[in-house]
Structures are given as structure tokens and as C-alpha cells.
Amino acid sequence: MDDVPRAAPEGAPDGAGPRRAGAGPRPHRRTPRRCGRRRARAGRGAARGEGPPGGVRLGQRGAAHPRRPTRRVSAPGVAVRRAAIDALVRIDRDDAYANLVLPSVLDGAELDERDRHLVTELVYGSTRRRRSLDWLYAPFVHRELDPEVRAALRVGTYQLHLTDVPDHAAVSATVGAVGGRVRGFVNAVLRKVAAVDVTWPDDATRLSYPDWILDRLRGDLGEEDALASLEAMNEPAVTHRREDGYVQDLASQWVVELCDAQPGERVADLCAAPGGKSTGLARSGATVVAGDLRPSRVALVAANAERTGAAGVHALVADAAAPPFPDQTFDRVLVDAPCTGLGVLRRRADARWRGGPEDVERLAELQRRIVDAAVPLVRPGGLLVYSVCTLTAAETLGVDAHLAAAWPQLEPLPAPPEPWRPWGRGGLLLPQAAGADGMMILRLRRPA
Numbered sequence: 153m154d155d156v157p158r159a160a161p162e163g164a165p166d167g168a169g170p171r172r173a174g175a176g177p178r179p180h181r182r183t184p185r186r187c188g189r190r191r192a193r194a195g196r197g198a199a200r201g202e203g204p205p206g207g208v209r210l211g212q213r214g215a216a217h218p219r220r221p222t223r224r225v226s227a228p229g230v231a232v233r234r235a236a237i238d239a240l241v242r243i244d245r246d247d248a249y250a251n252l253v254l255p256s257v258l259d260g261a262e263l264d265e266r267d268r269h270l271v272t273e274l275v276y277g278s279t280r281r282r283r284s285l286d287w288l289y290a291p292f293v294h295r296e297l298d299p300e301v302r303a304a305l306r307v308g309t310y311q312l313h314l315t316d317v318p319d320h321a322a323v324s325a326t327v328g329a330v331g332g333r334v335r336g337f338v339n340a341v342l343r344k345v346a347a348v349d350v351t352w353p354d355d356a357t358r359l360s361y362p363d364w365i366l367d368r369l370r371g372d373l374g375e376e377d378a379l380a381s382l383e384a385m386n387e388p389a390v391t392h393r394r395e396d397g398y399v400q401d402l403a404s405q406w407v408v409e410l411c412d413a414q415p416g417e418r419v420a421d422l423c424a425a426p427g428g429k430s431t432g433l434a435r436s437g438a439t440v441v442a443g444d445l446r447p448s449r450v451a452l453v454a455a456n457a458e459r460t461g462a463a464g465v466h467a468l469v470a471d472a473a474a475p476p477f478p479d480q481t482f483d484r485v486l487v488d489a490p491c492t493g494l495g496v497l498r499r500r501a502d503a504r505w506r507g508g509p510e511d512v513e514r515l516a517e518l519q520r521r522i523v524d525a526a527v528p529l530v531r532p533g534g535l536l537v538y539s540v541c542t543l544t545a546a547e548t549l550g551v552d553a554h555l556a557a558a559w560p561q562l563e564p565l566p567a568p569p570e571p572w573r574p575w576g577r578g579g580l581l582l583p584q585a586a587g588a589d590g591m592m593i594l595r596l597r598r599p600a
């Protein structure tokens with residue numbers, strides 16, 4: 153979730169991160185290949201969590217062993233699977249952030265560029281699709297799995313059902329990457345998984361999200377938009393780099409543009425870390441006071457300002473709910489609020505598995521407190537901009553409704569044009585609308 157301290161994917165250097173726009177050909181397919189092809193074999197109407205029918209016990213050999221796998225860490229593809237399994241074990245067992253684990257695993261592995269991309273896809277893909285993958289192999293497993301075996305089954309199942317890697321290569325390279333004690337078991341399970349013809353029990357399992365996220369977005373966006381949003385966020389993000397080198401999604405760049413900061417203006421960015429929007433705003437020639445609650449994250453703002461040459465950014469530790477500035481100080485105040493982050497799940501592979509439904513109201517309450525504290529900072533004639541990278545009604549329409557009731561004198565600016573859609577008095581960008589992050593923006597002018 154967005155208020156959890158973490159290294160932000162935005163602004164990070166390339167390499168382990170998501171695919172760059174215009175980068176080389178994508179090696180693997182983007183959509184599930186088995187769904188619908190072998191339906192007859194997957195128990196239609198299987199109860200949630202049961203998965204397709206079958207069963208393999210630890211130690212049981214698969215029926216066929218055309219090429220009995222041996223441990224060959226140097227064999228093609230084995231090192232890639234080993235690296236992916238190592239990363240997944242740390243993400244799963246240690247609850248580590250995927251975007252922090254992956255670079256350190258890649259640093260420790262001697263892999264060429266193509267293999268590094270494959271490790272990245274396997275780790276992020278298997279993390280995103282965890283629920284789908286676990287459902288696919290579950291019927292063939294009848295005991296508690298240790299983290300390494302679970303990671304191997306996820307990596308193997310991901311390749312078998314969500315990439316173009318040939319089945320024999322997916323199975324043998326994955327089996328070759330695990331310890332001898334469990335190789336036979338992993339081999340036997342993956343061979344059964346390869347033969348599964350999928351009929352998903354429900355959309356949350358098919359799309360691999362916790363029930364609460366699908367339920368919430370269904371209620372807030374409607375069935376069609378909710379499913380399309382969640383489908384879109386299963387695709388890797390395309391990386392966009394600004395002229396100053398900062399990596400920033402288009403949706404965030406559009407928020408900066410919509411703030412329309414002018415040279416010489418004083419702008420407050422009250423929830424600024426890691427500084428993507430602050431550094432973007434400063435490029436207009438405005439002076440940007442960039443506050444964030446956590447000192448470690450304020451340091452990120454300062455570092456990013458230095459790296460991008462954004463001399464107009466002044467980073468400081470400040471609570472946006474009690475900002476240490478006199479009233480009517482700023483021409484523009486941006487509240488890019490802490491939120492559930494449900495619009496940026498494609499950029500944060502593990503984020504969907506963190507947090508829960510209780511976060512929505514907790515964060516909406518914080519957002520209301522922050523905007524209430526932000527309004528007095530705006531000078532007469534100045535602009536308040538509220539943005540969140542989430543899609544829940546409570547954090548978008550709910551905050552808008554609160555502002556309308558608490559600050560009726562504020563005048564809304566028109567909603568931005570397509571691909572934004574009108575949303576309350578502001579605009580909503582769905583993740584499927586433009587291949588960008590999901591985002592909501594609301595712009596309110598204080599009368600002169």
C-alpha cells in the first residue's frame with residue numbers, strides 16, 4: 153500500500169525493473185495459453201481453493217521420465233530458475249519487497265541481459281499470479297510445502313501456463329534448479345500441472361487477486377471496469393523516462409502537467425516522496441516545498457532532486473495533516489495522498505498481497521484530514537490539487553464529497569479530457585484506459 157515505506161519503483165534505475173518502452177522483443181506470451189484449451193480435464197465447478205483434480209505425494213515419481221532430470225546448475229536455463237526461486241523464497245518466507253529482492257538476486261547471479269529479463273518476468277509474474285498458480289498445482293500436493301518447493305512450483309507452473317517456454321524446458325530447467333531431495337516431487341507435480349486444462353473457479357482466482365480487491369472494485373467501478381482494470385494490472389508496466397532521466401509513469405506526469413505550475417510560483421507538495429512530482433513541478437521554474445512524513449523518504453526526495461538537477465526542490469520532514477506553514481503561503485498545493493495504491497498494482501508485483509480492506513477507510517480518513525489541513529495553505533486565487541493512485545470510491549469520490557461539504561467555496565476546474573473520465577468533480581484514469589497507472593485527480597480553485 154502506498155503509505156508503506158519502500159523503495160519506490162518510480163525514479164529507480166533500469167535493469168531489474170519493468171520493461172522499457174521500445175525495448176527489445178518480449179520473449180514470452182502475455183496471456184494465459186491454457187485457459188479454454190483443455191477445459192474438459194479441469195473439474196468444472198470445482199470449489200474455490202480445490203483446484204483441478206489429481207494428486208502427487210512427496211517422493212512419488214511422475215509416470216513418465218523421458219529425460220530423467222539431474223542437477224546441472226550450469227545447464228541452460230537452470231541458473232535463471234535458481235535465481236527466480238531464490239528471489240521468490242525471500243519474498244514469500246521473509247515477506248520481503250519484490251522490487252528490493254530482485255536487484256540483489258540479479259547482482260549475485262552471472263546472467264546475460266536476456267536471462268536477467270527472464271528472471272525478472274518469472275519473479276514478478278509468479279508473484280502477481282500467486283493465487284492462480286497455487287490453485288493450479290494444489291490438487292497434486294498433499295502436504296505442507298517448504299518455501300523452496302513452493303517457489304519452484306510457482307515458477308514452473310507460471311512458465312507452463314503463462315509463458316511460451318516449451319513444457320519440457322520449463323519442467324527440466326525448474327527441476328534442475330531444486331535440491332536433489334525434492335527433485336522427483338517437483339518433476340511429478342509439474343508434469344501433472346502441464347496437462348491441466350483450466351476452468352477457473354472464479355474471477356479472483358483467474359486474475360490472481362485477493363477477494364477483497366475484486367469485491368471492492370466491482371462495487372466501486374462496476375463489473376466490467378473492475379475486471380478490465382485488474383486484467384490490465386496483470387501486465388508488466390511500460391517504463392517511461394523523463395527528459396531529466398527520472399523514471400515516471402505517464403499518469404504521474406499528467407498529474408504534474410495538470411497542476412500547471414508557473415515559473416516563479418511557490419508550490420507545496422505535501423506528500424512528496426520519492427519526489428517524482430516535486431522534481432517534475434520544479435521543471436516549470438516553480439519553487440517546490442516538498443514535505444513527507446518519514447525522514448528516510450525525505451532523503452529520497454533530496455537525492456532525486458539532486459540527481460535530476462531540480463534545484464527548486466526544498467525537501468523537509470513534515471506531517472501533511474499538520475503542515476508547518478502559514479496560511480495562504482502557496483500558489484499551488486498538491487496533495488498526492490497516501491492511498492491503497494490499487495491503481496498501480498502492475499508496477500508493484502507483491503502489493504496486492506499486502507494490506508486489506510480495513511486500509512481503505514483508514515486511509516480515506518487520513519486523506520480527509522490532509523486535505524482539510526491543505527486548503528488553508530492555498531492563497532486566494534490559488535489551486536489545490538488532490539491526487540491518488542487508487543480506484544476505490546472512498547479515496548476518490550468520498551474525499552471529493554468531503555471537500556465539497558467542508559469547503560464549499562472552492563471551485564472545481566473541469567475534469568481532464570480523455571483518457572481521463574469524469575469522476576465526481578474530478579477525473580479518473582483507469583489502468584486499461586491508456587496503459588498508464590490508475591489515478592484520480594481533483595483540482596479546486598480558491599476564489600480570489
Ligand SMILES: C[S@@+](CC[C@H](N)C(=O)[O-])C[C@H]1O[C@@H](n2cnc3c(N)ncnc32)[C@H](O)[C@@H]1O
Pocket residue numbers: 154155404422423424425426427428429430443444445446449470471472473488489490491
Ligand atoms: C503517493 S506517495 C507520494 C508520491 C510522490 N508524490 C511522488 O510523486 O513521487 C504518498 C507519500 O505520502 C507520505 N505520507 C504518508 N503519510 C503522510 C503524512 N501524514 N504527511 C506527509 N506525508 C505522508 C508517504 O510517506 C508517501 O511517501
